[in-house]
Amino acid sequence: MTDCLIVGAGPVGLTMAAELARYGVGVRLIDRAPHATETSKALVVWSRTLELMDRMGCSQAFLEAGLRAPGASIRSGGRTLGHPRFDTIASAYNFALMIPQRDTEGLLAAHARAFGVEVERQVELIGFTEACDGVEARLRHANGYEETVQAPWLLGCDGAHSAVRHGLGLAFTGSAQGDDWLLADVRLDGPGAPPPDEIATYLHRDGPFVIFPIPNGRARVVATVGKTEAGHARPDPTLAEVQALVDRRAGGDIRVSDPVWLTNFRINERKVSEYRRGRVFLAGDAAHIHSPAGGQGMNTGMQDAVNLAWKLAMVIRGMAGEGLLDSYSPERSAVGDLVLRNAGRLTDLATLSNPAAQFARNLALRFLLGLHAVRDRIATDEMDKTHCAFRGSFLVARTTSWRSAEPRLQAPPGRLIRALPV
Known part of the structure; x- marks a missing residue:
């Protein structure tokens, strides 16, 4: 049975499919492309994403395939202005893991396959309509065959040119x-x-x-x-x-x-104002795109997927009411706003064209990067987002702590899975 139709089999769609399947939810994952990404594209997996992969059960494969970068340097005019380090990040994964997106997709596809999920390629979403109890989606295959699919939930993980977002008529403002x-x-x-x-x-x-x-x-x-x-x-x-x-x-x-x-x-730099309309959700680049400064794009999208997956799983399996899903859009939209703002600021700072402004920037960086507290703050706040929280979410308001809100989902064949809110 298909509980969720997922459109888009990039890192976000693969993460969504693997997590839902891990919780025993029936998924169908389609992508209109004939093959997976063949170029490097997104390069970095940050600490918080690796922590989530640890819970997903696939972090070791990424650690073996990637290159660990413990820090960075900022230089100008033959001088080094500073050396931000990542080893101060409060995580067991206190480094940037450099790994090409083609490898990320291959590893996530293998992980999803372990839960019985295969990507259906050259299958395109050409339209959908929503009813009170589900979504009717129209799909076109490579040979021209069209089919109609009924699913309770439709998840748009189909990138910046998202057919799901266009189908919802949501403005991609920016x-x-x-x-x-x-x-x-x-x-x-x-x-x-x-x-x-x-x-x-x-x-x-x-x-x-x-x-x-x-x-x-x-x-x-x-x-x-x-x-x-x-x-x-x-x-x-x-x-x-x-x-x-x-x-x-x-x-x-x-x-x-x-x-x-x-x-x-x-x-x-673009973003939708809401990540959910009824039984249709957006995640990743379908909902937000921004400057690559800080390397947050793919990571933010994968974290969107993990956040939505455990909530959908609880609702589908009758462990929570549909009201739980109301927390997804405000929580992840707030993170999207933060990433968009910070990435834009980093880009603006790096691309200053006025010589006086460039001189002042370099002087300030040389001073600030000499302070341990500033270097630590840059690593944690600008790059990694391990301290990201949802203080405005109604979920937080209704619980005395995150731990009291942790759902526990029984995944086949009887393994206890602990899913932390993301």
Whole structure:
């Protein structure tokens, strides 16, 4: 029996499907793409997400596949302004786990498969209608065959161009940032290359330049490359253009080679005002997109999924009333607002163009990053979100502590699963 139809089999949809299936809920997971992501895309899994994966039962596979980055550096004009560290995060996973999204999806798909969930590919949601007791969804298969599916709940995990969000008619409010950005997955060599486990940010007068480590000796380079005229598409960068940018912004002692992905992108910052309409829910990029600064996008979406999964499971299995689901949208929307705001501020700070403002920023960073308390706060608040709470949620108001609100769900074949609110 299909209790939940999940649209979109990226990290968010796979997390949703695996968690619901773990609680004994019948799911169907569809995706219109013919295959899983083949590029690196989202790169970092943060501490709170790893804690949730630990509860899900798949953290070890991620730890074995990923690269642990214990800290970062911020540099400008040949000087190091500071070294934020992640080992002060109050978690057993006090590091950034660098792992390409293609590997994340592969590991989550294998985890979901262990609970009997398979992704149905080249199956597209073409429309749906809602009734008082469920949703009627129309699906189209690769061969043109169309089917109608009845399910009590519809979950939109289908990304920034979400068919579920469009079907609900929800506004995706926000804007696109003006600059184009370059992205290059390459190998780096030379005396100027940062340590292979460090996230390195270079604040240059022409714009920021960031190096993210990737497992197996690779790295991602991300940098602003100016504005493109309206209606004109910037061509993908060449390796020579990447090398010239690295020389200009990082000092000329780093060699780039062996590219596997060269592209441009533009930052969009958009969000819906509500994550739920009746029996239809949104999670991940279907509900919120923002600057990649801080690496919070995929993590926030996966945490959306975990939050919704345990609540839906309790309602479907008759352990709670549907009123429990009213907490999902306000809780996760508040987190989305926070991430959107913080990521935007980090991007604005990094892309200052006025020389006087750049000088003041660098001076302030050099001073502040010399203070242990500030470095710790940056690691926890801006990057990891381990201290994120829902003080405004009616769930918190109705309980004396989170622990008294913990649901306990019996998952097949009789294992006791403890699900903490997220």
